[in-house]
Amino acid sequence: MATLLYRLAHWSVRNSKKVIIGGVGILLALAVLALAMGPAFSDDLSMPGLKSQNAIEVLNKEFANPQGDGGKTRMVIKAPDQETLSSETAQAVIQKSLKEIAEDTQVKSVVGPYENHSLSANKTIAYIDVTYKTPAGEVTDESREHITDVADAMRFSGWKAELSGEAFVQMKILGPSEVIGVLIAFVVLAITFSSFLLGVLPIATAAVGLGVGLLGMMIGSNIVDIQSVALSLAAMLGLAVGIDYALFIVSRFRQQLAEGYERSESIAIANATAGSSVVFAAITVIIGLAGLSVVQIPFLTAMGLSGAFVVFVTMLTSIIMIPAVLAAFGERISASSGNRWLKPRKRANHESNRWGRFVTRKPLIMVIAGVILLGTIALPFLHIELGLPDDGQKPTEKTERRAYDLLAEGYGPGFHSPLVVLARADGEGNFLENVSNVAKEMGTLPNVGSMSPAIPGPSGKLALINIIPATGPHDVKTKELVQSIRDQAPEILKKNHVELMVTGTSAVNIDISQKLNEALPKFCLVIVGLALVLLMVVFRSLLVPLKAVLGFILSLAATLGFSVFVIQDGHMGSMFGFYGTGTVLNFMPIIVVGILFGLAMDYEVFLVSRMREEYKKTGDAKKAVLAGMGHSGSVVTAAGLIMISVFTGFMLAEDPIIKSMGFALAFGILFDAFVVRMIIVPATMTLMGKSAWYLPKWLDRILPNLDIEGEAVMEKLKHPDSGVEKKESLQFSSKPNFE
Incomplete structure (x- = not known):
């Protein structure tokens, strides 16, 4: 090569x-x-074959969406202090706003709070649903500006008016x-x-x-x-x-x-x-x-x-x-103008490398300290909860966050975690009567906040029941409610001849997270196996690849643990742009494994290949470690800082998905480059000595020589x-x- x-x-x-x-x-x-x-x-993050996904397909076949595929925006409103939405003054303001929204030629329909029956229990909060003629991704900036102007006019009159929805909140790539x-x-x-x-x-x-x-x-x-x-x-x-x-x-x-x-x-x-x-x-x-x-x-x-x-x-x-x-x-471009960090060392033994000398002076203490540090940071990983981020994790300066909070205030936190239960006839008997009995049984389950009457479908063999949990989308009790309905489904089918299927945003997120959790071990085994083989070929060693993989696992655990500590547990969240507790992005662990593995091996190769190069020249294992640190240590440090800088830029993004991945990767590089590769790796290589480069002769003959x-x-x-x-x-x- x-x-x-x-x-x-x-x-x-x-x-x-x-x-x-x-x-x-x-x-x-x-x-x-x-x-x-x-x-x-595409914005489709669905997974075929999930229970909730199959239920959505059945739902779409039975209950056609009258609004089609048009993008939707929701305006959440709250009456001024000492007023309610049922007053004549409030109704006049709302009707005026509905007419102004409909003036946008791209709007297909506007449904006010009196038509969608969205008045809260105290009649101070409601919402207006706006559907556009085009899909959410094709709604123009002009349309978003138009509805923003309507909301601003209501705010000027003393109302609270906040906007959310896929047509209004656009992901900035x-x-x-x-x-x-x-x-x-x-x-x-x-x-x-x-x-x-x-x-x-x-x-x-x-x-x-x-x-x-x-x-x-x-x-x-x-x-x-x-x-x-x-x-x-x-x-x-x-x-x-x-x-x-x-x-x-x-x-x-x-x-x-x-x-x-x-x-x-x-x-x-x-x-x-x-x-x-x-x-x-x-x-x-x-x-x-x-x-x-x-x-x-x-x-x-x-x-x-x-x-x-x-x-x-x-x-x-x-x-x-x-x-x-x-x-x-x-x-x-010349050699003389460069930073002294990158100039080659004059001494053959490279003992002018202060950091290398410091790490290798007491290698066992350095290894133990590094492992304890990352192990402690990794502890929160033990209670990780996976899901999808929502507007509740955005700063309160964003209108969609304020809309989220208003909806939770008016209808409870469970409004953001609705469940849709499909009841399908399976056998003889009066279907509607059977469904009514099933609904009564589900109403007795813990954590059910409210439940709508069963809505029969056109076929007469399917009914829809909406359930609002008492807890929000990131609460463990919401997940337990979904599981409780599914656990009782076989018994209900046997007793009432009704098959139950659960879907909705929360159910989909639960199923996706479970699927990803099941896939992660298999993916890790493939990655670790390939890493061991490749590194064995590169470094002609048995112990160096094993050490590299163990270091990667340690930095990965610390990365996920710190993500749980900040994003899920809410510690120091505002410092990093997370303004509310929630679950960890469900596909973040598997993405971080794939990316951090590659980047960790980058630093391993750049650092240890120089150690091997020096060891082949001198046969002195400790001198090889110092040479590797002297030649490549400062470059790896600069590379790590650059990686962290780039990922930090993405961590500052508005979209919570991009923010979560930028955050995890920035700290993943911090832990791997500066703790694992710059402390644990040289200290471990010093402890192993010449045995680090041992490879049986028969295996050396079999493995190809890449000569990197x-x-x-x-x-x-x-x-x-x-x-x-x-x-x-x-x-x-x-x-x-x-x-």
Whole structure:
């Protein structure tokens, strides 16, 4: 692999202008095509085969939706103090508002509180339902501004009027908050390289690769189902790894220049060594993401494969465009102007590396301290509850959050967790009488807040019963109510000849979470198994892969534990933009496993490959650890800071799904890069000594040699007689000769 990347770099150097123009040209061509086709992303996060999903299909067949597929907005209103909605004055204000809403030509229907019977018990709170002629995703900004103006007019009159609903609350795939992460990444790069130019270069090349990948996803969304949240996930990941990959290659290039190699040769060596690590690191991320297809959940498969595609494109951009850009900038990039962190150590034993010396001085204490720290952070994971975030976790400055609170005030917290029970005839007898008996039995169950009379369907063999629990969507008692109805269903079927099916938002979330919980162990086994094999091939060791996987499991547990502590338990929530307690995003654990696995192996490869390179030269295990920390420790630190910066930008997003994933990944990198890789890994490697590099000879012969350290290239760059490395004397040729 290293030899191929060495030759590829020389080709990119020779054709630097063509490579740069070609990369930008591909980006522009895809942009034109994507704009012509338009995006067609889906918001469907359903899973076929779930009990609640099957019930929805039965429901849709029996009870047709008279409003069709039009997007819906709900305006929640509350009368001024000392007034009720039944007064003539209030009715006049409401009728005026209904007429103003209907003036929007895109509105299909407006149903007021007196028609939908939504007056609260004290007649102070109600809601207006607005249906548009187009689906929610196609409702225009003008329509949203129009209904916002109506709400503002009511507020001006002393009313409370807040808006929610899929047509009003639009998911922002990419927003200004993400730019903050990029700016922080630029600052880290500029400080690391002590160069404005080198601070921009990794971001620019990452932007090209990310642009090509995201535009490819937009075009692909017209062919296959890709969820809109997948675009945000891919953008988050592609930007972070793209900047990191450029950082690793450029920093190695600077080191080769400092050692006296000619410029084009330094570029080629950097691509052969750091570039090999980049390719392998990208492969681990791609495996982690593509592995999501193992769980056989359509939207997760689409998210994983689209994310893997963006990472693949970013990796290709790194190993092809970065050598060309480094060649094009010529003398503007030198070794002398760089930050001292990235300069090669003068001492052969690398004992000037203070952090490495500190960690390896008392390795057992460092390992124990790191494990105790992450283990303590991981403890809340033991009571994790999964679900989907809602408007109740948004800041009170948002109108949808205020609408959420008004609905809970007027109708109780259970209004946000409605259950729909379908009763289907199964046998002889009076169906409506049987359903009435069933409804009475369900009414005696704990936590039932209210229940509507059974609504018979057109076929006469199906009835619908709406149940409002006494507790909210994130309360364990709501989940227990769903389970209680399902547990009694067999007995009810036997006694009353009525089959019960439970659906509704809460039931769907419960089923999805259960399905994901069942899929997670299988997915983890596949990921861990592949990691052990790949790392064994790379490091030619039995213990190093095992240590790497155990470290990943530790950082993963800490990540999920801290997510529970903040998001679910509500500690420090407002500090990170979570303004209400709730469940952890149900597909976040499996997404975090896939992504964090790849990124953790990135840092493992970049750090430990330099240790192995030094160990093969000296045979001194402790010196190898110090060399790895000296060469790659500061680069891994900078890479970790960049990753955290990018993910923090997404953590600041408004959408709670994107916010949750950004939060988990930011802290996942914090725990893995700075605790596991920079403390536990070097300390453990010191404790293991030479045994860390043990591999049976028979296994060594079987395993292929990927040579990610570029040993073959470096050996062939040595003079065959004296063994002195070719540096300034090695001239660039159009066809590098390794013979």
